[in-house]
Amino acid sequence: MTVWDRPEPPTRPAPLDRQRIVAAAVALADEGGLEAVSLRKVAARLDVGPMRLYGYISTKEELFDLMVDEVHAEILPDGRPGDWREALHGHAVRTRQAALRHEWLADLLGGRPSLGPNALAVTERTLAALDGLADLDTVTHAVQTVGAYTTGAIRREIAQLRAERATGLSELDWQRAYGPHVSRMLATGRYPTLARFVHDGREVTAEESFATGLEWVLDAVAARLDRPPA
Amino acid sequence: MTVWDRPEPPTRPAPLDRQRIVAAAVALADEGGLEAVSLRKVAARLDVGPMRLYGYISTKEELFDLMVDEVHAEILPDGRPGDWREALHGHAVRTRQAALRHEWLADLLGGRPSLGPNALAVTERTLAALDGLADLDTVTHAVQTVGAYTTGAIRREIAQLRAERATGLSELDWQRAYGPHVSRMLATGRYPTLARFVHDGREVTAEESFATGLEWVLDAVAARLDRPPA
């Protein structure tokens, strides 16, 4: 049997890599949500046995940590730093955009401390943009407060988005119709104020709501940065 | 065989109840975290087969929804309403306290829309405290902004608390020592600002951090409530 008759050996899959593992996991999560990520499926996508992964991660939670840090690369500011407000605003907006691209991020955000290189780099850039404008404590509080708002607002937005998708209602109808359950609850008369707000309230897009709250929080930060600490 | 020889029939466990199911699930979660809650274990605690639960809930997620609403009973304001700031502040603080009592709440907060009777009642009371102080949109933004901050801050606090517990470090050492990993990362010199903040920053308790950020956000709300909408 000549060389020509023998098929080429199957191209060995590139040797494993944390990078490749995380990329596969992110792809899986983007397609089917966090619950679609199982070590077996990640391994299958890399043509590898599940146990192979344990050389690179020692637990599924670690894989999630790596995924979160991977996405933080998308959150790093693009250009050179502007003023503090632009930095905080940009960080919040880019985090939200990343969560809209990778909805599973909302499930993980704030769930564990993010100490990966990309997350630290994001923090570094943000802190640097505020450095010197006030004492360390004030700056720390500013970053943490905006971060907390961002995390919470993103979670709510994604949660609502999923609920809308599940019921098939359009986003703008949602707050008024919200399915039979809420209608019935409001009709009991036990939540008169809430009922009035739902009935009379203007429809507000999630993006507008996020932006408005963010401006408020940034204003609060501005008030503390401008004047020396109490 | 006389009556006296025959044992009394075993006291039948009280017929099932959503209340009892949720109470068992909450107890399990309080003891071992959310991951310790399985339908099988909840059922076992009620001396019942797992399938029995499906008459009362149709999915595990629904059980989680019920648990969240159960805890919202602890978040309802105790007395009669005070002013708007007290209402928002109290809501945030009570939510945090509930999360410290039931750490698993941090995993669920903001994860799905909360539409249970207790959650709606909490919202009703909060909205009522702000009603009339500004147009509906402004009031809605106020409640949502404070809510988003609260969710995010609680998640971060619980996440940090768990990480501390896992490493055995004391809370105050944490920010400086944070385990070998962060020390090494900071030593690389790639995060100079962050390193300086970690090194020079005053230790701040989680409670103080939460309270400070909350005051900032409430100040921002005050600024919008006091003057008519733009």
Next chain:
DNA sequence: CTTGCGGCGAGACGGTGTATCGCAACAGTA
């Protein structure tokens, strides 16, 4: 007493994360 029905729960199913361990392939040595 018989019959029909309805609901309960045992068992099954397909999946999960992870521990174990036999084997095969390789490195080093005689």
Next chain:
DNA sequence: TACTGTTGCGATACACCGTCTCGCCGCAAG
């Protein structure tokens, strides 16, 4: 070159999960 020691891979196993199916048992009606 032949042998041996070691290492690391991955098949197999295990305990557990959420949920579906369906046979059986107890009760109501005739």
